[in-house]
Amino acid sequence: MGQQKTAPESGTRESERRRTILRAAIDVFARKGYHGCRIADVAKEAGVAYGLVYHYFKNKDELLETVFETGWSGFIARARAVAESEGPLVEKVRRIADVAFEAYRVDPRAVKVLILEIARSPAGARINRQTAFVDVIRLSAQMFTRAKEAGELRPDVDPLLASALLFGSIEMGLTAFVVGLADARDTAMLERAKAQIADSFLHGVLLGGASASAEPVKPEPAKHELPRGEDPPDVAPLKREKAAPRARAPKRG
Amino acid sequence: MGQQKTAPESGTRESERRRTILRAAIDVFARKGYHGCRIADVAKEAGVAYGLVYHYFKNKDELLETVFETGWSGFIARARAVAESEGPLVEKVRRIADVAFEAYRVDPRAVKVLILEIARSPAGARINRQTAFVDVIRLSAQMFTRAKEAGELRPDVDPLLASALLFGSIEMGLTAFVVGLADARDTAMLERAKAQIADSFLHGVLLGGASASAEPVKPEPAKHELPRGEDPPDVAPLKREKAAPRARAPKRG
DNA sequence: CGGCTGGTTGATTCAAGAATCAGCCAGCCA
DNA sequence: TGGCTGGCTGATTCTTGAATCAACCAGCCG
Numbered sequence: 001m002g003q004q005k006t007a008p009e010s011g012t013r014e015s016e017r018r019r020t021i022l023r024a025a026i027d028v029f030a031r032k033g034y035h036g037c038r039i040a041d042v043a044k045e046a047g048v049a050y051g052l053v054y055h056y057f058k059n060k061d062e063l064l065e066t067v068f069e070t071g072w073s074g075f076i077a078r079a080r081a082v083a084e085s086e087g088p089l090v091e092k093v094r095r096i097a098d099v100a101f102e103a104y105r106v107d108p109r110a111v112k113v114l115i116l117e118i119a120r121s122p123a124g125a126r127i128n129r130q131t132a133f134v135d136v137i138r139l140s141a142q143m144f145t146r147a148k149e150a151g152e153l154r155p156d157v158d159p160l161l162a163s164a165l166l167f168g169s170i171e172m173g174l175t176a177f178v179v180g181l182a183d184a185r186d187t188a189m190l191e192r193a194k195a196q197i198a199d200s201f202l203h204g205v206l207l208g209g210a211s212a213s214a215e216p217v218k219p220e221p222a223k224h225e226l227p228r229g230e231d232p233p234d235v236a237p238l239k240r241e242k243a244a245p246r247a248r249a250p251k252r253g
Numbered sequence: 254m255g256q257q258k259t260a261p262e263s264g265t266r267e268s269e270r271r272r273t274i275l276r277a278a279i280d281v282f283a284r285k286g287y288h289g290c291r292i293a294d295v296a297k298e299a300g301v302a303y304g305l306v307y308h309y310f311k312n313k314d315e316l317l318e319t320v321f322e323t324g325w326s327g328f329i330a331r332a333r334a335v336a337e338s339e340g341p342l343v344e345k346v347r348r349i350a351d352v353a354f355e356a357y358r359v360d361p362r363a364v365k366v367l368i369l370e371i372a373r374s375p376a377g378a379r380i381n382r383q384t385a386f387v388d389v390i391r392l393s394a395q396m397f398t399r400a401k402e403a404g405e406l407r408p409d410v411d412p413l414l415a416s417a418l419l420f421g422s423i424e425m426g427l428t429a430f431v432v433g434l435a436d437a438r439d440t441a442m443l444e445r446a447k448a449q450i451a452d453s454f455l456h457g458v459l460l461g462g463a464s465a466s467a468e469p470v471k472p473e474p475a476k477h478e479l480p481r482g483e484d485p486p487d488v489a490p491l492k493r494e495k496a497a498p499r500a501r502a503p504k505r506g
Numbered sequence: 507c508g509g510c511t512g513g514t515t516g517a518t519t520c521a522a523g524a525a526t527c528a529g530c531c532a533g534c535c536a
Numbered sequence: 537t538g539g540c541t542g543g544c545t546g547a548t549t550c551t552t553g554a555a556t557c558a559a560c561c562a563g564c565c566g
Contacts, residue, residue, distance in 0.1 A: 017543085035288050038523055049545040054525065134434055160435065161426065161449050168425020169418045176417045181387055196414050203456055270513080291553055302515040307555065 018056045021046045022070065025063050030109040034064055034117045068118050071110045072132055075103055076139075083139050089147040093166065094198045096140065100170045101194040104177065104184075112178045115171060137163045169197045271309045274299045275323070278316050283362040287317055287370045317370065324363045325385055328356055332389055336396040342405045345396060346419065347451045353423045354447045357430065357437075365431045368424060390416045422450050 024046035028037045039060055043050045057063045078099045082092055104111045137160070144159035153162070173193050177184040182193070277299035281290045292313055296303045310316045331352045335345055357364045390413070397412035406415070426446050430437040437443070 015543090039525085040523080043546095050547095051526080051545055052543080055544070060524070137429070137434065156449075157453070158445065158449060161429070161446055162453070164425045164429045164434070165422045165450060165453055168421040168423075168428070170421075171425065172417045172421020173414065175421070176390075176414070181390065181417070182413065192411065193414055196409075196411060197418060200410070200415070200418055201453070268513090292555085293553080303517095304515060304556080305513080308513075313554070 015056070017048065017052065021048060021053055021056055022063075022066060024048075026067055026107075026110050026113055029064070029067065029117055030112045034113075064117070067110070067113055068132075071103075071107075071114050072118070075099065075114075076132070076136060079136055080139055083143040089143070089150075089152045090202055092143060092147075093202055096166070097170060097194050097198045100174065101190060104174055105190065108178070108184060111174060115175060115178055137167055139163075140166060166201055169201055173197050268309070270301065270305065274301060274306055274309055275316075275319060277301075279320055279360075279363050279366055282317070282320065282370055283365045287366075320363070320366055321385075324356075324360075324367050328352065328367075329385070329389060329392075333392055336392050342396070342400040342403075343455055346455055349393065349419070350423060350447050350451045353427065354443060357427055358440075358443065361431070361437055364427060368428060368431055390420055393419060419454055422454055426450050 021042065025042050028041050028045050031037075032041065039053050040050055042063070043053050046053075053063070057066065079096055082095045082099060085092065141160045141163040144153060144157075144162045147153050148155070148157070148159055153159070176182045176193070177190070182189055184190070274295065278295045281294050281298050284290075285294065292306050293303055295316070296306050299306075306316070310319065332349055335348045335352060338345065394413045394416040397406060397410075397415045400406050401408070401410070401412055406412070429435045429446070430443070435442055435446070
């Protein structure tokens with residue numbers, strides 16, 4: 001009684017429908033959060049019958065898990081390629097930032113789900129969510145260890161910590177966009193953010209203080225400071241969806 | 254008809270029971286996550302009848318909200334005090350890192366809940382969870398803006414982004430402990446992490462490259478590199494609790 | 507001492523929503 | 537054309553767990 005769920009057709013060409021549903025899931029998760037939405041929402045978003053979701057995915061958890069695997073595995077692969085490549089640390093760090101921001105550019109919703117729902121919260125139980133997160137950090141920690149042996153790193157810098165800090169910076173940088181603190185439509189801002197993350201990180205970590213070819217990527221020196229058009233949009237310019245799913249009976253109102 | 258729930262006695266001396274329950278909630282949330290636990294778990298942990306939880310808290314959400322307010326407001330207050338104080342940026346940044354790590358030292362569980370459940374996830378709907386998070390970033394962004402005007406910051410550094418990066422680093426540094434990547438019982442490691450975060454961040458951001466009085470706090474130059482006793486504990490040394498709450502009927506075999 | 511007050515109990519109620527399943531229908535082969 | 541296959545449907549079932557509430561008890565006051 002095998003699962004005919006995966007790939008009814010040839011290898012990569014999994015059912016069109018399955019992908020539609022997955023896509024819808026990403027969107028809905030991004031909008032309402034994993035716990036804040038019901039399977040019915042996903043089905044509706046996909047324009048598909050409720051039951052069909054269960055035809056393609058064992059349960060809600062597997063849905064999230066799949067979103068995770070799909071998105072994360074791609075990122076890990078790219079990050080690993082960079083981390084294990086040859087070349088100066090400076091380059092690698094910049095390219096890792098590239099990978100992350102490119103992922104965001106291509107599919108912000110997916111990144112949002114990855115960051116908000118999966119990377120942290122003990123939400124979807126199943127897979128090694130945390131483990132996976134930890135994996136990337138380990139991966140890049142090795143990179144730093146090698147860099148350190150090669151004398152590219154300040155000797156007092158702990159590779160593991162450095163790795164954590166790099167991804168912390170990247171993640172929080174992205175979070176700023178995800179959460180709406182910064183305007184994600186502002187491409188220039190994205191570019192600047194990416195550059196600044198790599199730069200800030202490197203200059204603090206590299207052996208030779210503020211040297212090490214600071215501006216290689218962006219041509220403009222320092223065009224605009226706070227790229228958003230208006231001044232700081234009060235408190236939170238984020239979308240602020242419906243975001244109040246639970247709380248059925250307010251006890252004594 | 255008013256809520257006799259809060260503070261049946263004098264102001265600060267809220268019912269002993271209430272605090273017991275709150276404490277239990279923090280512990281259980283930290284262990285299983287907000288969505289992964291039932292009120293019954295909290296009650297059991299507190300050694301208290303199920304119904305009593307509802308005597309002191311309107312509902313599950315309010316419980317999380319209270320955990321949030323309790324923990325976060327303290328942190329914000331301290332962070333604000335630092336950010337708005339007089340003195341060189343270097344000092345302030347170091348003190349902010351202090352505040353965060355001190356909070357962790359005092360009550361790691363609470364910090365875990367704050368980081369994993371509240372700061373990010375669209376979990377507990379109610380309060381401005383995200384807003385609060387955003388607030389701190391704004392707060393420190395102002396600090397950076399002023400620093401920049403005072404010429405303490407590289408001119409090409411965006412204050413908002415810098416702020417995000419600082420907290421990203423701090424948060425991810427803490428997450429490393431929260432998640433078990435690093436051993437939280439290793440006090441030296443905590444100290445080093447704190448120092449390294451501030452240092453790395455500053456040197457990349459400050460006007461004068463790698464200058465600016467690097468080692469003010471820690472006396473030892475570079476004692477141990479990877480402070481954990483053993484070598485990298487495979488994949489994930491984290492507690493790995495039960496962490497598989499959902500998934501009732503596995504459909505077909 | 508007897509009855510009142512308010513913290514405490516936990517079985518019961520109830521709604522949400524995950525998962526199921528009995529079929530429907532479109533395309534295809536004989 | 538008739539019947540078969542398998543993707544697809546969505547009302548129905550079933551489980552979970554939040555929230556309620558009627559009763560209980562300990563101390564206290566009159």
